Amino acid sequence: MAEENWIYSDTVKDHFFDPRNIQSITNEKNIKADGFGEVGAMACGDVMKMWIKVEDDKIVDCKWRTFGCASAIASTSMLSVIVTENDGMTLEDAYLITPEEILVRLDGLPKHKIHCSVLGDQALRAAIDDYKSKK
């Protein structure tokens, strides 16, 4: 069963062992963010929370916390890098990010783990929706 390959890419491992942009504030009431999103289900083991800061319609900060496996951690970490690099991605572009784009940047994931990477972009869209609803 070749698709049950357990070997994570070096990029996945890097982001798993050294995740970027983790929300370190544990008391959520103290977090100042422009938008917040939460997605996931406990039954399959992944819950994702994401906080964004927006300036001039660009995402300037993206912090997250996850209850999930290596794939979920690495893909969210990578997503947070993608949306904040080069002075921040526009909300419009960020809203359209697909799991495939994250996968490419991660140099792939084992086939049955791909679903773990979809939570990050869902959480991001939820955070953008939240930001827009508050505007």
Next chain:
Amino acid sequence: MNKIYLDNAATTRIDPRVLEVMQPFFCENFGNPSGMYSISRNAKKALDGARATVAEILNCKPEEIIFTGGGTESDNLAIFGVVEKNFSSKKNHILTSSIEHPAVTNCFRKLEKKCEVDFLSPSQEGEITPEKFTKSIKPNSLFASLIFANNEIGTINPIAKIAKIAKKNGIIFHTDACQAGGTLDLDVQNLGVDLMTLNGSKIFGPKGIGILFKKKSIKIEPQIYGGGQEFGLRSGTENVPGIVGFAKALELAQASRISQNKKYKAWQDKIIEFITKEIPDSRLNGSAKNRTPNNLNFSFLNTEGESVLLMLDALGFSVATGSACSTASLKISPILAGIGMPHEIAHGSVRITFGRDTKTTDIDKFLIALKQIIEKTRAMSAVNFSKEDFLGWF
């Protein structure tokens, strides 16, 4: 990096003493045991000797030992073999528990088309009590199979008591003892079982070799047909190196059992004490008292097992988890689900199983790493449950 292997319930390495006794049967005495010349006679002699050794340890007759291709095959032979041979319109009810190894569970699932099948629910600690078993018996009960020691949570079933009840009710009784080979007494007269599975790969023996003990009076239908080896019950040229290795491995495992158990018990106590004191919101899964001394299974609230496993692996420690994320099916361990454990707790489960190579210093190093990693994963967790959220589990 120095690897510290704490997943001996998954499989063990081969003890060098086992490998040594196997060596001559690969290239020198490689003959087919049914041949008449000396190369074959040497192989036959070794085969008979191995069978006698195993029989002596199990306290049974040599002809009650059937060598197979492993634990899974022995379970299949026992279950399908008994049912096919003894099934009738009056005897068609078969019982097992809901927390068996898949080698048993999936045979029973397959038999659902033919038989009335009951998967008994264990206690929260993973035990099938004699009372529970008695209540589940019906006039048409034919066969039951219960695991001796659970592969994930280490809980020991009261096999001797249940086997007695089975006998009284005319039920043929099988136990899968693969997880018990290194730690528990395997005397089949004391246990009173009709059939028992053991394998080499859990007792520092070779993989791909197992036995089915089958009491002489029990009739079974073979599942592999061919040249009639193994009393016509398991055809195929005998795996002589594997068989010789299995016998040696069982001999070593049983000879060191008592002294090893003392060490295991001390480590068990030490780890339980450390985790209770140093890692809050953790839970020992399985029975605190009634478990194999080389097994520990903990859940750490607000952590996910695959992450913990991979972080431990990066530091050189090998352990197992019952988290959904660690399986291709993305379902939590059926054993943890079978004891009714909520997903939130099962996701953060970690199984630690010792072996003869384990050292006290390994345990000390492991505990330091474990504490750090649980703190690290909790620091990024998106959930923040407390013990109070899971009444009856903490």
